[in-house]
Amino acid sequence: MEIARHWRLKAQRYGLVGEVCPHCEVKIFPPRDLCPDCGQEAREPFAFSGRGEVYSYAPVKDAPAGFEGNAPYTVALVRLDEGPLVTAQLTDLGDRQPQIGMPVEMVTRKLRSDGDRGMLVYGYKFRPSLAAV
Amino acid sequence: MHDPITILGVGMTPVAEHWEISLRELALHAMRRAMEDAGEVHPQALYVANTLAPILSGQTHLGALLADFAGLNGIEAMTIEAAGASGGLALRQAWQALRAGTIETAMVIGVEKVTDRVGAGLDSALSAWSDADYEAVHGLTAASQAAILMRRYLHEHQAPADALAGFPITAHANAVGNELAMFRRAIRHEDYVRAGMISEPVNLYDAAPLADGAAAVLLGRASVARMPDRPAVRVLSTASATSRLAIHDLEDPLSLPAVAKSAERALQAAGLSPDQIDVLELHDSFSIYAALALEASGYAARGQGWQLAKDGAIGRDGQIPALTFGGSKARGEVGGATGVYQVAEVALQLQGRAGPCQIEGAQTGMAQCLGGSGATAATTILALDRGPDSS
Numbered sequence: 001m002e003i004a005r006h007w008r009l010k011a012q013r014y015g016l017v018g019e020v021c022p023h024c025e026v027k028i029f030p031p032r033d034l035c036p037d038c039g040q041e042a043r044e045p046f047a048f049s050g051r052g053e054v055y056s057y058a059p060v061k062d063a064p065a066g067f068e069g070n071a072p073y074t075v076a077l078v079r080l081d082e083g084p085l086v087t088a089q090l091t092d093l094g095d096r097q098p099q100i101g102m103p104v105e106m107v108t109r110k111l112r113s114d115g116d117r118g119m120l121v122y123g124y125k126f127r128p129s130l131a132a133v
Numbered sequence: 134m135h136d137p138i139t140i141l142g143v144g145m146t147p148v149a150e151h152w153e154i155s156l157r158e159l160a161l162h163a164m165r166r167a168m169e170d171a172g173e174v175h176p177q178a179l180y181v182a183n184t185l186a187p188i189l190s191g192q193t194h195l196g197a198l199l200a201d202f203a204g205l206n207g208i209e210a211m212t213i214e215a216a217g218a219s220g221g222l223a224l225r226q227a228w229q230a231l232r233a234g235t236i237e238t239a240m241v242i243g244v245e246k247v248t249d250r251v252g253a254g255l256d257s258a259l260s261a262w263s264d265a266d267y268e269a270v271h272g273l274t275a276a277s278q279a280a281i282l283m284r285r286y287l288h289e290h291q292a293p294a295d296a297l298a299g300f301p302i303t304a305h306a307n308a309v310g311n312e313l314a315m316f317r318r319a320i321r322h323e324d325y326v327r328a329g330m331i332s333e334p335v336n337l338y339d340a341a342p343l344a345d346g347a348a349a350v351l352l353g354r355a356s357v358a359r360m361p362d363r364p365a366v367r368v369l370s371t372a373s374a375t376s377r378l379a380i381h382d383l384e385d386p387l388s389l390p391a392v393a394k395s396a397e398r399a400l401q402a403a404g405l406s407p408d409q410i411d412v413l414e415l416h417d418s419f420s421i422y423a424a425l426a427l428e429a430s431g432y433a434a435r436g437q438g439w440q441l442a443k444d445g446a447i448g449r450d451g452q453i454p455a456l457t458f459g460g461s462k463a464r465g466e467v468g469g470a471t472g473v474y475q476v477a478e479v480a481l482q483l484q485g486r487a488g489p490c491q492i493e494g495a496q497t498g499m500a501q502c503l504g505g506s507g508a509t510a511a512t513t514i515l516a517l518d519r520g521p522d523s524s
Contacts, residue, residue, distance in 0.1 A: 009266060030267045036382065055386075056288070058280030058332045060272055064256040067272040075277045077285075077381055085381035087268045100288050111270055121270065 006121050011045070013123035016106055018084070020046035027082040050106030051129065052080040057090060057098045066112040074098055078126050092127035103129035137518060138231045140366045141238070141351040141358055142171025143477035147313045148346035148465025156190055156246035157202045159347040164203045164242055167349035172359030174351060176240035178230060179203075179210035182223035183243070184469035188258040189250045199242060209236075216262040216504030217418060218373070219243065220348075220472025221511025225371040227352050238353040243470030247343050255343075262505035264379040276340055278380065278506050279419035280332035286387055286421060287334060290436035294334065298325040299442025300420035301338040301462050307449065308459025310489025315344055315465035339420040341466035348473040350480070355518070365518035366483045369405075369497075372398035373511040380506050389422075391510040392429035392503065399499070399512035400431075407431040410514075411495040412482045413447070413455040414475035416503040417462050423455075426501060430512075454492045457482060475500035476513050483517045 011017040018029030021042035026035060028042060035042040055077040063071035074090040076098065090098055091109055104126035111121045144166025146159055154162075160181075168175060181195045192198070196210030213223035220243040227239035247255065260269040263278065287296060301320060308314035320338060328336040355365065374394035380386045400406065407430060417423040424438035432453060433441055441447050447455035458464050458478045461471060479498035481487045496517045503510050 005266075030379075030382075036377075056281045056285035058277040058284060058335070060274055060277045060332060062256055062274070062276075062331075063253065063272060064260050064269070064274060065253040066257070068253055070272065073272060075271060075273050075281065077281055077386065085383075085386070087264075087273055087379065087381045088271050100285070112272065123270065125271075 003119065006119070014108055016048040016050050016124055018046050018048060020044050027084060029080065029084040029086055048080055048082055052078045052104055052126070054090070054098055054100055054102040054104055055079045055085055056100060066114055069113060076126065078104055089125045090127070091125040096128060105129045136354045136356055137367045138228055138352055139355045139358055139518065140368065140480045140515070141174050141353045142167045142169070143350050143480050144170055145313055145348040145474060145477055146346055148315045148344050148467055150248045151345040152248060156186060156192065156244060157198060159246060159345060160199045160242050160244040161203055163244070163347035163349040164199070164240060167240065167351045171351045174238055174353060174357060174359055175205065176238045176351060177208060177236040178227070178239045179205060179208055180223040180227045180239060180241045181210065181212045181244065182219035182241060182469045182473055183212055183245060184214050184216050184219050184262070185245050185247060185258055188261060189255070190246055214469065215509040217416065217468055217471055218502045218504035218509040218511045219469030220475070221500065221502040221513055222373055222472070222509070224350065224472060224476055224513055225373055225511060228368055228371045231352060231354060237357050238351065240349060240351050241473055242347065242349045243467065243473030244347040245468040245470050246345050247468070248345055267381070268379050276332040276335055276419070279340070279421050280335040282380070282386060282425070282506070283334050283339070283419070283421040286424065289387065292439055295322070295326055296439040297339060297420040297424055297442065298322055299439070299447070300417055300423045301325060303442060303447050304417060304456040304460040304462035307457050307490060308463030311458040311464060314459040314463055315342060316459070316463045335419060338462070341418045341461035344465040344467065346465060346467040346470055346474065348470055348477050350473055350477050364484045366480045366515050367518045369514045369516050370399045370402035371511070371513045372402065373509065374398065375509050376507065378505070378508045387425060389425045389429040389507040389510070391507055392426050392501065395510040395512040396430035396501065399514050403514040403516070405497060405514065410453065410497050410499045412457050412479055412492050412498040413453050414457070414479055414498070414500040415455050415460065416471065416501055417456060417460040418466050420462070422503055422507065425507070426503065430501065449492060457487070457492055458490050472500060472502035472511055472513070475502060476515065479515050483515060
């Protein structure tokens with residue numbers, strides 16, 4: 001069980017909360033407290049819109065432990081509208097083939113499960129943007 | 134003026150599914166061979182390169198375990214861990230201690246025992262090389278991460294679907310002559326094109342097979358060498374660097390900045406330019422990393438690395454022979470031991486002991502290994518010692 005480990009990331013996992021640098025205004029996700037651009041302290045929370053587009057993606061057939069129930073699934077790098085790239089699964093694709101450049105939006109879904117009695121970890125995934133359909 | 138640091142001896146096991154032997158026995162085989170090869174020089178310190186034993190074998194504290202098992206009672210010993218770059222990093226630590234003069238001999242042993250675990254547990258262990266909180270938790274795997282990069286590479290550079298075929302074709306062709314290799318069988322372009330997908334666009338031949346293996350390199354000051362008739366090989370320089378661990382944190386995920394820094398530093402310290410390297414051992418756990426590493430190391434412009442494999446430039450008769458014993462793709466992928474295999478292979482090339490894999494006249498060689506998707510890179514440059522006049 002790793003309850004504290006996932007609990008402490010709840011703002012990131014459920015709300016896509018990162019940071020904005022008060023010095024150079026760059027938006028940061030995941031939060032890292034030191035601005036990756038100017039190197040100064042950046043601890044001001046910033047909630048991302050959850051909108052972005054697919055930078056690249058790949059299918060997973062042989063899933064790691066905890067993800068078997070979800071396989072096959074698609075992992076991707078998503079370029080958020082505010083700038084950062086984020087690693088996440090694509091979901092709700094239906095019959096659609098993912099594409100580089102496809103507009104997507106964040107949803108909250110189950111990420112992994114550790115057996116019948118284990119913890120369920122929830123967090124962000126991205127689905128094709130409804131507005132774009 | 135430093136007394137040169139030289140390779141005293143090397144030892145490697147076959148890369149294979151060694152069901153019958155354990156991690157410690159595998160390491161012992163390689164260490165024994167290296168000590169025999171050196172004329173029974175015994176090391177004063179042991180640097181273990183390993184990344185998977187804590188997860189796959191439930192075993193940490195490998196320094197004491199392996200020093201004890203090899204009969205090297207009482208010596209200083211430790212593990213150096215940096216995912217797939219562990220071997221290059223361990224070699225650098227040993228080299229630095231020798232240069233500092235605190236010891237005169239050191240053994241670097243790279244070992245991975247992966248077949249004690251099969252299935253989803255193995256995939257989880259490999260995911261631990263990425264960012265656990267922001268990559269692995271999303272079900273990202275080593276293969277899918279390579280596939281994300283390869284898809285973007287082919288897209289951005291408008292390269293054909295078979296652009297990377299030259300890497301596994303070269304690796305397999307070279308492994309035919311390596312009796313320690315896992316796959317000693319040449320493949321053809323048609324085989325690559327027809328291969329099944331592991332994680333599209335990464336196919337079976339773009340992904341190196343993970344297996345058990347151990348390689349040892351015994352290093353020491355030139356004055357302690359016991360094999361006077363063998364050409365002396367110097368470790369001219371070692372360098373390592375890091376970049377952001379998660380690929381989503383890189384400004385350009387196709388750029389491998391740690392590779393660029395480590396190659397530049399190592400070449401500069403050796404006083405060589407990329408075109409003065411005669412043999413190149415590249416990191417090809419997935420063929421996309423070999424293409425990106427060629428670009429980051431100064432061998433090709435951005436987006437052009439694949440051309441070197443397609444045009445045969447990295448082949449045995451090319452301008453820069455690479456993966457000369459089969460690389461990770463055909464020799465077999467050995468995780469944290471990779472960098473030690475590479476340096477042992479380069480040493481054999483320079484000494485003219487590479488057998489059917491020999492690249493004639495090779496006098497300089499570069500070995501480069503990557504951790505995970507390239508967040509750590511280690512580059513080692515070796516050269517044939519031409520006597521007291523060489524710098």
